[in-house]
Amino acid sequence: MRLLLAGALALSVFMGLGTIAEAEPPSDPAAVKSVDGKYYDKNGDPTYKVQADGTVDWYTFSGYRRYHAECHVCHGPNGEGSTYAPALKDSVKRFNYAEFVGIVVGGRQNKVAGNESVMPAFAENKNAMCYMDDLYIYLRARSTGAVDRGRPEKKEEKPAAFSEAEAKCMSGK
Secondary structure, eight states: OHHHHHHHHHHHHHHHHSSGGGSOOOOOOOOOEEETTEEEOTTSOEEOOBOTTSOBOHHHHHHHHHHHHHTHHHHOGGGOOOSSSOOHHHHTTTSOHHHHHHHHHHOEEEEETTEEEEEOOOTTOHHHHTTHHHHHHHHHHHHHTSSOSSOOSOBOOOOHHHHHHHHHHHHTO
């Protein structure tokens, strides 16, 4: 439910902007706080944590899985883009968390130099909505090079809070 409310708020903020260029870029992705195994940056946005031995936090790993289930068909493997859609690992360098959520929830249409591209709305797709933070976290980690291409080899254990939130969101209760 929190994700759906956050998505609705982000969509309303996004729609009110008129243009994406007016918004603030994302903050430094350094994790400064952890709550139930999820890391946050200084602005309170979800972010990644990669240990010295390459172990990624659970949410980064989950984001990898969700990205490859929902996003890679258009945006290419590992967030690197395709001839069909832009590299999301580059986009999250410009879009803050609220913008990212707004675009995923409401979709987006671009017309540039006679070319038109459309990002469909994923507001009804639980495999995207229930894992919005995870997708953003994974793409943030890819955008800084903290996570390489491919499936992360090592991951933290799945937090109980993740399992609870997942069950609640996927069941719609």
